[in-house]
Amino acid sequence: TRSTRPQRLLGAVQKNATRGDPGSVIQAIDHYCRNKEWAMNVGDEKGCILDSVVSEVNPATVLELGTYCGYSTVRIARLLPPHAKLITLEFNPAVAAIARQVIAWAGLEDKVQLVEGASGDFIPRIKEQFGVKTFDLVFLDHWKEYYLPDTKLMEECGLLRKGSVLLADNVVCPGAPDYLEYVRSSPRYESRYFKSHLEYTKVEDGLEKSVFLG
Ligand SMILES: O=C(NC/C=C/[C@H]1O[C@@H](n2cnc3cncnc32)[C@H](O)[C@@H]1O)c1cc([N+](=O)[O-])cc(O)c1O
Numbered sequence: 001t002r003s004t005r006p007q008r009l010l011g012a013v014q015k016n017a018t019r020g021d022p023g024s025v026i027q028a029i030d031h032y033c034r035n036k037e038w039a040m041n042v043g044d045e046k047g048c049i050l051d052s053v054v055s056e057v058n059p060a061t062v063l064e065l066g067t068y069c070g071y072s073t074v075r076i077a078r079l080l081p082p083h084a085k086l087i088t089l090e091f092n093p094a095v096a097a098i099a100r101q102v103i104a105w106a107g108l109e110d111k112v113q114l115v116e117g118a119s120g121d122f123i124p125r126i127k128e129q130f131g132v133k134t135f136d137l138v139f140l141d142h143w144k145e146y147y148l149p150d151t152k153l154m155e156e157c158g159l160l161r162k163g164s165v166l167l168a169d170n171v172v173c174p175g176a177p178d179y180l181e182y183v184r185s186s187p188r189y190e191s192r193y194f195k196s197h198l199e200y201t202k203v204e205d206g207l208e209k210s211v212f213l214g
């Protein structure tokens with residue numbers, strides 16, 4: 001049977017990237033997706049914005065919603081200080097299996113906890129199950145209609161503290177209008193849009209960075 005896009009992306013990593021070298025894993029995926037087959041990774045252009053926010057926040061605890069093939073997981077984890085933890089949620093088991101191998105190829109498995117399951121089910125259980133009090137940084141890149149309900153759930157579960165940063169991909173394309181409206185109008189957030197382009201294309205997209213004010 002025909003391979004899947006995530007399987008082909010993993011193949012490109014195993015063929016072209018050096019084990020234990022996160023930068024080469026990132027380059028291999030970007031080269032494959034720009035030249036062979038598009039895939040919904042945050043990509044190199046928005047990835048640089050992601051890198052700058054991660055470096056600025058220098059988080060001890062990170063939550064990523066929507067692992068997909070692990071591209072942004074690798075981008076984030078490679079910048080984390082020692083002992084920092086990244087929990088990434090992915091509910092498609094086949095995709096999670098690919099992401100685990102991409103993360104392992106980059107040599108970052110010790111910094112990453114990939115959890116298989118749906119964000120709506122897991123967010124309420126993160127505190128007691130993973131011993132995390134609050135997240136310094138949350139990267140939202142899962143189904144766009146889940147951005148808002150999951151943000152409200154994180155607030156309700158006390159997973160955000162004064163200064164926690166939410167960084168949301170695709171707020172223009174495919175778009176998350178209800179989420180944008182919420183974080184831009186709520187007095188509990190200080191929000192800013194980083195204009196960019198949809199991965200590997202000239203279409204406008206961007207990241208919204210929202211600081212929780214408590
Ligand atoms: O649709 C997009 N992303 C959705 C990402 C979805 C990924 O996150 C998982 N997931 C979803 N809800 C989940 C809840 N809990 C856990 N995993 C979950 C899905 O199993 C999938 O692996 C997208 C689309 C475009 N595009 O141009 O069309 C561009 C992008 O950058 C995108 O991110």
Ligand SMILES: [Mg+2]
Pocket residue numbers: 040041042141169170
């Ligand atoms: Mg995305």
